[in-house]
Amino acid sequence: MDILGDIKRTFKEGSVLTRLIYINIGVFLVLKIIGVFFYLVGQPFSLANWLAVPSVTDELIRRPWTPFTYMFLHVGFLHLLFNVLGLYWFGQLFLYHFEGRKLLSVYLLGGLAGAALYIISYNLFPAFDSVYGLLLGASASIFAVLVAVAVYDPNREIHLFFIGRFPLKYVAGFYVLLSILSISTSNPGGNIAHVGGAIWGWFYIYQLKRGKDMGSGFVDFINKIGAFFADAFKPKSKMKVTYKKPPRDDHEYAKQQHVKQEEINHILDKIAKSGYESLSKSEKELLFRQGKK
Structure with a gap:
């Protein structure tokens, strides 16, 4: 069985949603494998700290990539599992109405919005004066996708296990309200990021209904970066092309x-x-x- 070949094929031919799920799972597995190696040689392993968003601005300046990398980072299996399931469920609903590039823009910019609100809150509110936080996980991005599709198609019903069918607007509202209420009880940084992602999801659809795709330019920029690295690491062909001249007479x-x-x-x-x-x-x-x- 060519498992690696199947993964490459489905990643290349699959939707944006498939690729986002693969990246989240891939980052998790790579970090876990590296962690096992460091454990066996008896050395501390803290690569996750370099990929998560720090709440201290001095450290953030030294690690400016973290607002991008944190939204693909998970340290626990259950954390990864629930986020991947949420991304799959709500991502499928999103793709029912929109193309993949819009899903990518909502995911990435929703994650950035969550990181921005988290950083601002930890440096603005006195409750976090002596708190050092690290933000990681795809939750803010998933909240952005959930709220975006709920604002666009609020009365679409989804089935909840053991509960029944509910309009999507109530499901999204419940999760957003739960995150707001949980800021003062547990995981304040993560819940603040959820709210930031939700705000972006609402804002994106609000602008889209007015004819403005606020994420199109950002996705074009990301695609150009991806194409640049793809060309840079693409193996050079050793085949030499020659052209024969037609006979003169x-x-x-x-x-x-x-x-x-x-x-x-x-x-x-x-x-x-x-x-x-x-x-x-x-x-x-x-x-x-x-x-x-």
Whole structure:
């Protein structure tokens, strides 16, 4: 079974939602494997700290990539599982109405909005004066997707386990309200980020209904960066392309045909003596091209 080949194929041919899920799972597995290696050699492992968003602005300046990397980072399996399931469920609902590039923009910009509100809150409110926080996880991005599709299609009903069917607007409202109420009880940074993502999801659809796609330029920029790195790491072809000049007159044409026929005769003699498998790759290609004429 070519599992790696199947993963590459589905990543390449799959939707934006598939790729986002793969990236979240892939980052989790890579960090866990690296963590196992460091554990075996008896060394501390803190790479996750370099990918999560710090609440201290001095550290944030030294790690400016973290508002992007944190939204793909999970340290616990259950954390990853629930976020991947939420992303899949609400992402499918989103793709029912919009194309993949809009999902990508809501996910990324929703995550950035969550990180921004988290950083502002931890440096503005006195409750966090002596608190050092690290923000990680895809939750803010998922809240942005959930609220966006709920604002666009509020009365669409979804089935909740053991509860029944509810309009999407009530599901989104419940989760947003729960995050607001939980800021003072548990995981304040994560819940603040949820609210930031939700605000972006609402704002994005509000602007989209007015004819403005607030994420299109950002997605174009991301695609250009992706294309640049794809070209940079793409293996260079060693094949050299040559172009043959057409014959200048009948005499030169007859000479070229004579040389080509001599090559064909040599190949046929070689087959008669040693069989077809004795031919080189170039000889097989020449024989194949000649047979198509």
